[in-house]
Amino acid sequence: MELLGIDIGGSGIKGAIVNATTGELVTERLRLPSPPTFQPDEVVATVADLVKQFNYEGPIGVGFPAVVMHGRVMTPPTALAFPGWDDVNLAERISAATGHPTTVGNDADVACLAEMYFGAGKGQSGVVMVFTIGTGIGSALFLDGRIVPNFELGRVFLQDSKKTAEQWTSDRVREEKGLSWEEWGGRLNLYFKHIELLFWPDVIIIGGGVSKKHAKFFPYINVRAQLLPAAFRNEAGIVGAAMAALDVHEPQAWDLPGAGHSEGA
Incomplete structure (x- = not known):
């Protein structure tokens, strides 16, 4: 199944459409710079702009650099300490802005998921x-x-x-x-x-x-x-985000307990 994976980072927001059952990118990776002040409305708007560039319809998976529980951001972004993020339901915010069902997990969790199942950790x-x-x-x-x-x-x-x-x-x-x-x-x-x-x-x-x-x-x-x-x-976050989204819609071997999702607009 091909899904859009997005990796939100402090300097850039990257995405690609991924074959989430093999870990392969099926499009070129696109990148937009992260907003300098990294506030929720700005980040969500940048993600929405990135999604439009793919002309894509379907579920979205997102990795975000903070503790994420059931789609909610629970801490300031790791290593960046930007305010305004405590208890932000990022899954719902991105889903409302894009019209796509959205799954959000911790960025390291989704990246490491990709590495464990399709990369150096396989086997x-x-x-x-x-x-x-x-x-x-x-x-x-x-x-x-x-x-x-x-x-x-x-x-x-x-x-x-x-x-x-x-x-x-x-x-x-x-x-x-x-x-x-x-x-x-x-x-x-x-x-x-x-x-x-x-x-x-x-x-x-x-x-x-x-x-x-x-x-x-x-x-x-x-x-x-x-x-x-x-x-x-540097593509692990994109691949893992797509994997997390796939698991929400079609349960896989790589269940990610910390992820959460919204069904979309």
């Missing part, structure tokens, strides 16, 4: 943790393929750095501080060693746009778990 069992590293740090925990929703490990406080993981190890911080790959890899190593002490994963998958350069920083991460680069890179 992996046991405890698998997936991290999307960009403006912030998204994370997901899978146990034998079942996800724990809204697993916000980017907010973990790192005592040695006196900052949260997002404030210390995100790709945004790497760029802002001009860190070398070795320096940044050392920060990631500190973070993932802490994660291992808490959760003892069998596999750690690192995604986000920076994962295409994994050969530059993986050598500085020394963990017990198997360390893998994500297969979908």
Whole structure:
């Protein structure tokens, strides 16, 4: 089934029509810049503009960078801290603006869902943790393929750095501080060693746009778990959002408990 997946981020809002049963994009990815002040009305309007460009009729899946429960945004956007988002029913707002049934989930959850079922996590069992590293740090925990929703490990406080993981190890911080790959890899190593002490994963998958350069920083991460680069890179959020929408309308193996939907106008 082909559905429209949309990934809302701090710098851009991206989308494509996806074959949600294979994880393949069937159109080119389109991108619009995110509104600088990132307020709900502005973000919803940008999403509606993006949807129009696809000339698409059908359900929409959306990933959003915050805790999402049953389609409602429960926290300020991760790593951005823009006000005005607490308890916003984003599924209903986007559905009203576009006229399409809309499913909304945490952006890291939907991205990691794609990676687990169609990417680097396919066929992996046991405890698998997936991290999307960009403006912030998204994370997901899978146990034998079942996800724990809204697993916000980017907010973990790192005592040695006196900052949260997002404030210390995100790709945004790497760029802002001009860190070398070795320096940044050392920060990631500190973070993932802490994660291992808490959760003892069998596999750690690192995604986000920076994962295409994994050969530059993986050598500085020394963990017990198997360390893998994500297969979908920066398209995981789009694919996973479409997968979440499909599951709502036709139940699949990849149930996402934290997602919520609206039936549309």
